[in-house]
Amino acid sequence: MNNPVVIEVTRGPLVESRHEGIAAVVKPDGTVAAAWGDIDAAILPRSANKPIQAMAFVESGAIERFGLGNEHIALACASHYGEKRHVDTVRAWLAKVGLGEDDLECGAHMPRLQASLEDLLRQGKTATAAHNNCSGKHSGFLSTAVQYREVMSDLCGLDANAFPYGTDGCGIPTLATPLKSLARAMASMADPSRLSNKHAEAATRIRAAMNAEPFMMAGTGAFGTRINAALPGVAEVKGGAEGVFCGMLPGLGLGVALKMWDGAGRASEVAMAALLNHLGVLPAEQRDEILHPPVRNVVGLLVGEMRPAKSWLG
Amino acid sequence: MNNPVVIEVTRGPLVESRHEGIAAVVKPDGTVAAAWGDIDAAILPRSANKPIQAMAFVESGAIERFGLGNEHIALACASHYGEKRHVDTVRAWLAKVGLGEDDLECGAHMPRLQASLEDLLRQGKTATAAHNNCSGKHSGFLSTAVQYREVMSDLCGLDANAFPYGTDGCGIPTLATPLKSLARAMASMADPSRLSNKHAEAATRIRAAMNAEPFMMAGTGAFGTRINAALPGVAEVKGGAEGVFCGMLPGLGLGVALKMWDGAGRASEVAMAALLNHLGVLPAEQRDEILHPPVRNVVGLLVGEMRPAKSWLG
Numbered sequence: 001m002n003n004p005v006v007i008e009v010t011r012g013p014l015v016e017s018r019h020e021g022i023a024a025v026v027k028p029d030g031t032v033a034a035a036w037g038d039i040d041a042a043i044l045p046r047s048a049n050k051p052i053q054a055m056a057f058v059e060s061g062a063i064e065r066f067g068l069g070n071e072h073i074a075l076a077c078a079s080h081y082g083e084k085r086h087v088d089t090v091r092a093w094l095a096k097v098g099l100g101e102d103d104l105e106c107g108a109h110m111p112r113l114q115a116s117l118e119d120l121l122r123q124g125k126t127a128t129a130a131h132n133n134c135s136g137k138h139s140g141f142l143s144t145a146v147q148y149r150e151v152m153s154d155l156c157g158l159d160a161n162a163f164p165y166g167t168d169g170c171g172i173p174t175l176a177t178p179l180k181s182l183a184r185a186m187a188s189m190a191d192p193s194r195l196s197n198k199h200a201e202a203a204t205r206i207r208a209a210m211n212a213e214p215f216m217m218a219g220t221g222a223f224g225t226r227i228n229a230a231l232p233g234v235a236e237v238k239g240g241a242e243g244v245f246c247g248m249l250p251g252l253g254l255g256v257a258l259k260m261w262d263g264a265g266r267a268s269e270v271a272m273a274a275l276l277n278h279l280g281v282l283p284a285e286q287r288d289e290i291l292h293p294p295v296r297n298v299v300g301l302l303v304g305e306m307r308p309a310k311s312w313l314g
Numbered sequence: 315m316n317n318p319v320v321i322e323v324t325r326g327p328l329v330e331s332r333h334e335g336i337a338a339v340v341k342p343d344g345t346v347a348a349a350w351g352d353i354d355a356a357i358l359p360r361s362a363n364k365p366i367q368a369m370a371f372v373e374s375g376a377i378e379r380f381g382l383g384n385e386h387i388a389l390a391c392a393s394h395y396g397e398k399r400h401v402d403t404v405r406a407w408l409a410k411v412g413l414g415e416d417d418l419e420c421g422a423h424m425p426r427l428q429a430s431l432e433d434l435l436r437q438g439k440t441a442t443a444a445h446n447n448c449s450g451k452h453s454g455f456l457s458t459a460v461q462y463r464e465v466m467s468d469l470c471g472l473d474a475n476a477f478p479y480g481t482d483g484c485g486i487p488t489l490a491t492p493l494k495s496l497a498r499a500m501a502s503m504a505d506p507s508r509l510s511n512k513h514a515e516a517a518t519r520i521r522a523a524m525n526a527e528p529f530m531m532a533g534t535g536a537f538g539t540r541i542n543a544a545l546p547g548v549a550e551v552k553g554g555a556e557g558v559f560c561g562m563l564p565g566l567g568l569g570v571a572l573k574m575w576d577g578a579g580r581a582s583e584v585a586m587a588a589l590l591n592h593l594g595v596l597p598a599e600q601r602d603e604i605l606h607p608p609v610r611n612v613v614g615l616l617v618g619e620m621r622p623a624k625s626w627l628g
Contacts, residue, residue, distance in 0.1 A: 009556070009577060012480030014490050016358050017556050017577030020334075044330050166326030167617040176328050242323070242331050262576035263323060263331030303481040 004036040006309035007267035019267030021260035026183035042176040043259040048240030051077045056147035058202040073209035074216035081219025155185035186255025190248035210236040223269040245272040274308040318350040320623035321581040333581030335574035340497035356490040357573040360554030365391045370461035372516040387523035388530035395533025469499035500569025504562035524550040537583040559586040588622040
């Protein structure tokens with residue numbers, strides 16, 4: 001492949017494994033600020049686009065209607081760890097909209113509940129129908145997907161209805177998006193001045209929630225949680241399955257998207273750290289640990305590290 | 315990197331991720347039968363070399379001395395799942411050599427117990443010293459490592475004392491081995507006619523145990539367990555961390571080794587399946603499922619597959 005974004009995994013004196021990928025840094029008007037590799041390649045954003053998917057939820061008025069706050073918006077953008085506060089907040093949220101946990105669980109384990117729940121809550125008005133039958137729930141998924149394509153089109157600056165798609169972990173479509181366009185969508189959320197007022201308000205609210213409730217975005221010790229906590233107003237990041245990571249940089253008016261072609265989440269985090277460092281926003285006190293995370297064996301012994309390759313920001 | 319071994323992961327109509335690696339098929343005399351990529355590159359074999367490490371255990375006479383069988387030899391070659399029969403067999407084994415589970419557990423979880431246990435048992439004679447103190451156990455690890463370097467040298471046909479090493483998951487060294495040499499070591503075990511009688515008997519016994527007790531090699535549904543069960547006398551395979559897979563093909567007198575450079579275990583299995591199919595030994599009834607394993611989402615829906623790329627045995 002020969003993709004320029006390279007993350008190495010060492011063990012002792014050796015580079016044991018290496019991950020390759022592509023990355024784009026884009027401005028809200030679509031201008032490419034920096035690029036490594038074929039950024040016109042279409043990738044599946046997976047959960048990294050949850051902040052974009054949350055736009056429809058925030059714009060629906062469900063926040064005001066049900067008295068929700070940053071923690072709920074952050075959860076709508078999240079791939080959370082299912083920790084107590086996540087689950088408690090989900091339960092209380094469900095009660096606010098007039099549903100009970102039993103109505104949704106359907107024998108599913110927690111992550112599935114969360115995915116289903118988020119999708120139901122994103123639609124606001126049709127939550128009651130979904131509560132009563134499975135077909136309603138599926139209609140909800142589909143209507144969210146339609147809204148999501150409209151938001152994607154607005155944020156990417158092109159017609160997302162033409163994007164092919166795959167099926168994501170929770171059953172909804174994940175649109176095949178050129179990496180460059182995904183980075184532009186992030187830039188549009190970072191600096192929403194070119195968007196409609198409705199979109200701009202939702203984007204600003206979502207960014208604020210991601211920084212205000214970083215724990216809700218993932219969980220204890222998670223890379224995304226740490227970055228969102230450390231950089232309020234400076235960076236909001238979200239990863240997705242199969243090596244995707246996205247970021248909004250409101251201070252710089254930039255959006256970032258990257259994809260490790262081998263799908264490695266561990267590498268996507270180091271690559272995002274390298275990009276944040278390259279762009280001058282990585283906190284000095286976290287730099288070494290985040291740029292060179294340790295590799296430990298079963299008993300906790302330090303046996304290697306992960307790092308950007310010398311050939312790419314290393 | 316542009317490594318020729320390519321495994322694709324699809325989702326819907328798209329190739330979402332791809333894994334690249336190298337592979338070698340070698341004869342016992344070191345002749346390369348087939349090669350894809352830089353097979354002189356040194357890789358860390360990790361657990362894929364457990365069958366080689368087991369040579370010292372089998373040659374020590376511990377089998378006869380303690381009345382052990384195929385299931386114990388298979389466990390010595392294993393990265394097992396910690397299922398009931400694995401644990402029960404380990405406990406009974408420990409009792410046979412005069413140790414109790416509590417003597418070794420030291421607060422470690424099961425995989426660590428297993429690793430420690432295997433290393434103790436491999437040395438046979440020093441088991442009692444290790445049972446009494448940690449420094450004895452460490453001496454045991456080191457003496458196993460020394461024996462292992464000797465066996466590696468004999469099987470690879472070159473001086474393994476010169477190999478640099480990293481620290482493996484259980485604390486013992488993992489030698490940086492040229493992929494070609496690792497494949498040759500597998501070939502030497504597949505057709506041990508060039509080895510000393512002592513080595514040849516141990517290699518034959520180890521291969522027989524891997525086929526006779528495939529469950530002990532990993533566990534329910536594991537790729538290695540399925541291959542070793544399906545192909546007695548035809549193929550014995552073992553994977554290792556970070557995308558390594560090795561195989562002995564006694565019928566063909568060949569050894570196989572492969573390394574996915576990104577460290578992906580999921581890809582190393584499909585690559586081994588593709589090589590076995592290429593060499594004509596993959597059972598027809600398992601071919602489709604093993605060559606194209608399904609990718610399912612959280613609720614079990616088929617969303618894609620893994621497969622060798624068209625450019626490499628696909």
